[in-house]
């Protein structure tokens with residue numbers, strides 16, 4: 001009996017670590033600031049056919065609308081209410097997107113901003129995305145409703161009311177993060193309102209949440225909220241499925257609040273991953289690709305089953321949040337493709353691909369003066385649609401990294417090798433490495449300043465394989481390089497350091 005109870009508890013508690021992806025899919029993509037209407041189309045026309053398992057969407061809740069600076073992307077991290085109209089679209093469009101994406105096997109994960117409302121001192125009469133009235137001075141948000149009683153200010157003991165010192169765990173949880181009005185999540189009423197918001201989305205069919213700013217909430221309060229969440233909608237998910245939870249906690253070490261306080265509640269964003277991988281790929285601090293032989297837990301990261309990993313995110317690609325200058329982004333496209341390729345080939349963590357918009361980057365003394373710029377939009381601030389070029393790339397300032405052949409094909413690689421262990425590691429002691437995933441896939445990377453020339457054990461059955469980095473398998477032919485694997489599993493690789501993409505990847509489904 002005791003065992004049964006334990007098993008049930010374990011079964012239930014493990015479920016929020018599972019992204020519940022369909023048909024053996026393994027990766028999600030953050031379609032940062034995309035409109036719901038465009039995401040619905042993208043699910044049908046691109047994500048489903050190319051094996052993406054889910055989309056992290058920008059916050060769907062009603063947010064402040066700012067004019068100085070002009071409609072920054074970050075206005076969506078300042079909720080005004082839990083009404084479902086935002087810069088990305090209204091409630092009907094949201095519902096339509098969730099339904100259509102689910103119907104083609106692509107999950108939706110919501111960025112939930114529940115730690116705070118808008119910035120303090122915003123005053124009365126400011127704009128909000130559904131037109132709801134609010135008054136930040138009196139902490140009045142009648143569309144929830146929240147009033148002054150529902151905020152933490154009484155508990156914060158810094159002179160400014162702000163978080164002044166990340167070494168003081170009380171400040172970090174009870175004071176304002178960059179002046180954002182901090183909700184009192186220990187109150188049953190506030191927990192109830194937050195859970196009601198999240199449950200509305202669950203009932204609409206979302207598969208889970210990326211929960212914003214979790215470092216700034218007490219784990220006990222979060223646990224109380226998560227316990228109130230409904231199971232996923234059985235129209236698309238098996239009965240008893242718990243919502244997938246990813247908590248945003250920035251833990252690069254050196255602060256008293258650690259990711260491990262949160263890993264019992266759900267997955268946690270592993271920020272060390274992108275920061276360290278960036279350092280390795282850039283060859284800073286004497287780092288080398290060959291050191292990745294024990295990549296993952298061996299590098300001081302959390303357990304693989306607790307981690308959500310990414311090369312860059314919407315904050316650190318523009319100098320917000322943390323990670324520092326080492327973070328690789330689409331601006332360094334050659335290094336970026338290697339980094340994302342490596343992430344997707346490696347078994348560690350649940351992987352998230354970033355999909356960005358371009359902005360007028362203007363770095364002055366190490367700071368990007370235009371780090372606030374919002375998505376491609378019309379003069380009135382309405383977000384532009386995402387037009388697709390005949391060559392399947394995106395236009396109008398949308399970068400669409402997830403459509404880059406090298407990245408898209410590695411998302412498929414990850415699905416093909418799902419569940420296989422890391423195998424046949426090889427390195428040259430420098431920046432040339434190769435590894436396989438059982439007998440299902442193999443990747444070879446050259447980040448040295450000279451040619452890679454080696455015969456390696458791929459672990460794959462003999463045959464001719466199409467390299468999915470330089471091209472695609474189309475029917476029985478290959479538009480890129482071909483790799484001959486002998487009956488013993490060995491293959492010869494030659495990768496010049498001056499190639500556009502100095503890496504090769506082959507897998508069971510790319511066999512000709």
Ligand code: AAO
Pocket residue numbers: 074075076077078113118119120166177178179180212213214215216248250251252254255315320321322323324
């Ligand atoms: C905007 C304005 C503010 C204004 C405010 C209210 O920029 O000037 O006061 O409105 O009017 C986003 C933007 C913010 C924006 C906000 C609201 O990034 O600029 O404020 O929307 O519109 C911390 C949090 C983390 C947070 C991150 C940005 O812990 O949760 O800051 N990320 C999320 C979202 C983000 C969003 C919010 C939260 C708020 O992803 O988009 O903000 O909803 C240390 C700490 C980290 C801390 C960083 C930030 O990091 O560890 O926890 O992140 O500092 O400064 C080394 C260390 C590393 C350290 C880092 C930086 O790398 O190793 O630990 O240095 O010091």
